[in-house]
Amino acid sequence: MLAVFLKTLPFFGLIGLGWLAARTRFFPQEGAVWLTKFVFYFALSAMLFRFAARLDLGALFDGRFVLAYLAGSLAIWAIGMAAARARGLPLSESAMEAQCCMIGNTGFLGVPMLVVLLGDRAIGPVLMVLTIDMVVFSTLMTLIIHAGRNGGLRMASVIPILRGIVANPMVLSMLAGLAWAQMRLPLPGPLDEFLVMLGAAATPGALFAIGASLAGRRIGRLAVSAWLSGAKLVLHPLAAGVAAWSLGVEPFAAGVMMATAALPVAGNVYILAQHFGVAQQRVSAAILMSTAGSIVTIPLIMLLIGQA
Numbered sequence: 001m002l003a004v005f006l007k008t009l010p011f012f013g014l015i016g017l018g019w020l021a022a023r024t025r026f027f028p029q030e031g032a033v034w035l036t037k038f039v040f041y042f043a044l045s046a047m048l049f050r051f052a053a054r055l056d057l058g059a060l061f062d063g064r065f066v067l068a069y070l071a072g073s074l075a076i077w078a079i080g081m082a083a084a085r086a087r088g089l090p091l092s093e094s095a096m097e098a099q100c101c102m103i104g105n106t107g108f109l110g111v112p113m114l115v116v117l118l119g120d121r122a123i124g125p126v127l128m129v130l131t132i133d134m135v136v137f138s139t140l141m142t143l144i145i146h147a148g149r150n151g152g153l154r155m156a157s158v159i160p161i162l163r164g165i166v167a168n169p170m171v172l173s174m175l176a177g178l179a180w181a182q183m184r185l186p187l188p189g190p191l192d193e194f195l196v197m198l199g200a201a202a203t204p205g206a207l208f209a210i211g212a213s214l215a216g217r218r219i220g221r222l223a224v225s226a227w228l229s230g231a232k233l234v235l236h237p238l239a240a241g242v243a244a245w246s247l248g249v250e251p252f253a254a255g256v257m258m259a260t261a262a263l264p265v266a267g268n269v270y271i272l273a274q275h276f277g278v279a280q281q282r283v284s285a286a287i288l289m290s291t292a293g294s295i296v297t298i299p300l301i302m303l304l305i306g307q308a
Helices: 002-023 029-053 063-086 091-102 106-118 120-150 155-166 169-182 189-200 202-214 222-246 251-261 267-276 280-305
Strands: none
Touching: 002 029, 002 106, 002 202, 002 280, 029 106, 029 120, 029 169, 029 189, 029 202, 063 091, 063 120, 063 222, 063 251, 091 120, 091 222, 091 267, 091 280, 106 120, 106 202, 106 251, 120 169, 120 251, 120 267, 189 202, 202 280, 222 251, 222 280, 251 280, 267 280
16 A cells, blocks of 8 residues: 555645645745646647547547446436435536536546556546546536526537537647547657657646645535545546446456546536536535545555556
8 A cells, every 4th residue: 555655645745735835825826827727738738649649549439438437427427416406406506516526637637647657558548538528527517507597508508618628628639639640640759759848747737736726725515525525536436446347348447447537526627617606615625625535545546456
């Protein structure tokens, strides 16, 4: 257990450094915003493009893997939705809490950390989870909120949602990389070195930005935040693992799926909560608590799957 923990410790150390820098005001909050933009639009996009450019669609898309992740995640999403509705919350807030239960920080934490810890074989499964989260579940939650507020869905509200998904830099970079791979073109030396240099900034930049963004968050309703964090860190990887086992997913890919499902609540859930004005405090607290808790749970999951 100690060896596994020590492997993950540097990643959480970078998060802690970002938190300390922002907490002491050495690194201002507006700095975290601009650092996040740099990582999101440039460094992480370069990393994802280079990863995808070395894949083919067969390596990225595995039908059993997709079905298993969808089944496990939908089960947790439904549990989160039902628990919120049982407390009398409206549809929009229930959807946001359900999102907290199963959308992990795959882009900023999972891609940099899991590929380093598990090797290049993890690239395909991690990118598949990232794609499903962005395309399926973020769209589902957004459509539910629009339908709840407007008494139904209208094409005028659906088109901007789809446009926003397609325009996401992570989606664009992965699609561009896969297109490059499908053409079977080698990456020219200077271009590859450029992508390596820029992509190398993604890991420290993303982790530092996560920590800095956590410095301003507060825990409000402890019980609700603890429930959302527990669902994300414990129930989601458990459900993903059961689904992967039931559908006969290849063991290594199943382990990557569980590790990805064990990531803390994603920061983009808070961006959506803020955009729609729905449950911002609860989402913010769930991100803070789940990130802190993942210092323990991620090493445990890595030990359980025997891949660290």
